[in-house]
Amino acid sequence: MQVAVERRPTLLFLIVLAALLVVMSWSKKTRVVGETRTLFERSVMTVFSPVPKTVNLLGQNTQDMYHGYLDMRRSVAENLTLHRQVAELTKENLMLRRSYGDLSRMRSILSYSEEFSTPVVLAQVVLLDTSGRFKSIILDQGSDAGIEVNDPVVHPGGLIGRVVLTTKDLSKVQLVIDTNSSAGALIERTRRQGVVRGDGRGGLQMGFIPSLADVVLGDKILTAGIDGIYPKGIPVATVVKTLEGKDLFKTIELRPTADFSSLEEVMVLRTEKIPPQVVGYQP
Amino acid sequence: MRWLRFLIGLLIALTLHSLLGSFFPNALAFFNPYIVLVVYYSMGGNLFGAIVAGVIAGLVQDSFSGSLFGLHAFALTFCGYLVAYINSRLVLRGPLAFGLSLVGSVILHEIVIFILVNFLQNRKIDLFEQGMIVKTLITSTFGVLIYLLLSLFLREEPLEATKRPTSW
Numbered sequence: 001m002q003v004a005v006e007r008r009p010t011l012l013f014l015i016v017l018a019a020l021l022v023v024m025s026w027s028k029k030t031r032v033v034g035e036t037r038t039l040f041e042r043s044v045m046t047v048f049s050p051v052p053k054t055v056n057l058l059g060q061n062t063q064d065m066y067h068g069y070l071d072m073r074r075s076v077a078e079n080l081t082l083h084r085q086v087a088e089l090t091k092e093n094l095m096l097r098r099s100y101g102d103l104s105r106m107r108s109i110l111s112y113s114e115e116f117s118t119p120v121v122l123a124q125v126v127l128l129d130t131s132g133r134f135k136s137i138i139l140d141q142g143s144d145a146g147i148e149v150n151d152p153v154v155h156p157g158g159l160i161g162r163v164v165l166t167t168k169d170l171s172k173v174q175l176v177i178d179t180n181s182s183a184g185a186l187i188e189r190t191r192r193q194g195v196v197r198g199d200g201r202g203g204l205q206m207g208f209i210p211s212l213a214d215v216v217l218g219d220k221i222l223t224a225g226i227d228g229i230y231p232k233g234i235p236v237a238t239v240v241k242t243l244e245g246k247d248l249f250k251t252i253e254l255r256p257t258a259d260f261s262s263l264e265e266v267m268v269l270r271t272e273k274i275p276p277q278v279v280g281y282q283p
Numbered sequence: 284m285r286w287l288r289f290l291i292g293l294l295i296a297l298t299l300h301s302l303l304g305s306f307f308p309n310a311l312a313f314f315n316p317y318i319v320l321v322v323y324y325s326m327g328g329n330l331f332g333a334i335v336a337g338v339i340a341g342l343v344q345d346s347f348s349g350s351l352f353g354l355h356a357f358a359l360t361f362c363g364y365l366v367a368y369i370n371s372r373l374v375l376r377g378p379l380a381f382g383l384s385l386v387g388s389v390i391l392h393e394i395v396i397f398i399l400v401n402f403l404q405n406r407k408i409d410l411f412e413q414g415m416i417v418k419t420l421i422t423s424t425f426g427v428l429i430y431l432l433l434s435l436f437l438r439e440e441p442l443e444a445t446k447r448p449t450s451w
Contacts, residue, residue, distance in 0.1 A: 009330035009331050009364075010330075012331065013330070013334050017357060020341075020353040020360065021353070023353035023356075024351050024352065024353040024354060024357065025403070027351050027352035027353060028351055028403055028404065040352070041342075041346055044343060044345075045346040045347070048346065048347070051294055051301060052297065056301065059305050
């Protein structure tokens with residue numbers, strides 16, 4: 001039969017076309033009645049249905065992957081943006097905190113400066129050298145700002161030292177804790193006067209206090225205003241130890257009221273200097 | 284072996300049909316992968332094979348499209364038989380012959396569809412001429428590209444891929 005059909009392809013062709021016309025006519029009739037698909041059509045669909053189903057599934061998965069990829073790209077970009085924002089906000093926060101700290105200190109200094117009747121120059125510490133043998137700091141204001149040698153330098157915490165050298169825009173300050181420094185001071189409670197010097201270890205010692213003088217731990221030491229440099233009443237230190245000396249005077253150890261390791265802004269007091277002829281006058 | 288190739292080709296055509304239908308619904312109006320398959324197969328000059336290929340490919344296309352069941356089968360069988368008939372008399376080979384056969388087949392296919400729809404459903408296809416021209420151009424272009432790809436990978440002309448009938 002197959003051989004016969006293969007040998008008569010034109011006949012087969014005509015038969016097939018006729019059959020297809022019948023199929024079409026039947027399909028048209030069933031569609032009119034309402035049955036949209038014939039059994040034959042449904043069978044062909046069933047046989048080949050895995051292909052469109054698979055394509056659809058793969059298409060959906062591809063779309064999901066693509067959208068997932070897009071979402072991931074978006075998330076990565078968003079993450080980067082948020083990282084940048086966090087970095088910027090952190091930087092801004094640090095700046096604000098620093099500004100807040102600066103503002104607090106400046107307020108403190110300004111309020112403290114109002115206690116003095118003399119002109120005051122605010123200066124920033126640009127170099128701090130408290131670890132060496134000579135304890136000193138460098139300020140960012142100099143003679144152009146009216147600073148002179150022997151001007152006292154103070155801080156809300158207490159006495160800092162005195163100016164020992166000036167240039168146009170810088171000043172060098174000898175700290176009160178330097179061993180070569182000395183300042184006239186008094187015990188606040190008893191008004192007993194003495195001299196405060198640096199002990200070379202970051203602390204202070206008070207000399208010329210008689211052995212019989214009344215000194216107790218915690219006594220506050222202020223400048224006495226008798227040395228011609230420092231005005232009277234600036235806090236200098238607190239008594240932390242008293243020893244009976246070998247001679248007529250006590251050995252008194254003091255802790256400075258100012259924290260020299262964290263100095264940032266200080267005030268230079270432009271005091272009236274005693275003329276040299278007055279200092280050197282001998283009747 | 285040749286039927287296995289045809290089946291694979293049919294699955295690929297159906298896959299293309301599904302893909303285009305899913306992502307570019309209008310693309311099927313301008314590209315018919317089934318006719319490329321049938322013409323490629325019919326280029327071997329086997330009349331019996333061309334008839335069977337046309338019927339099967341057409342029925343699959345009809346099953347997954349909204350047309351009358353058998354409409355495309357009729358048109359594809361007609362085209363496939365004609366291409367196979369010509370190739371059984373004239374030994375045509377190469378991309379140019381395939382392209383020309385495809386152009387003629389697409390035009391003939393569209394005309395047959397037009398007549399059948401007009402005859403069976405008493406309605407005319409809108410923008411028939413324009414649609415036929417665009418479909419012919421796109422289907423022929425892609426068809427020739429597919430032919431070139433197949434020639435590149437299979438290293439076998441469609442003429443040798445099928446067996447000629449021994450006699451009429």
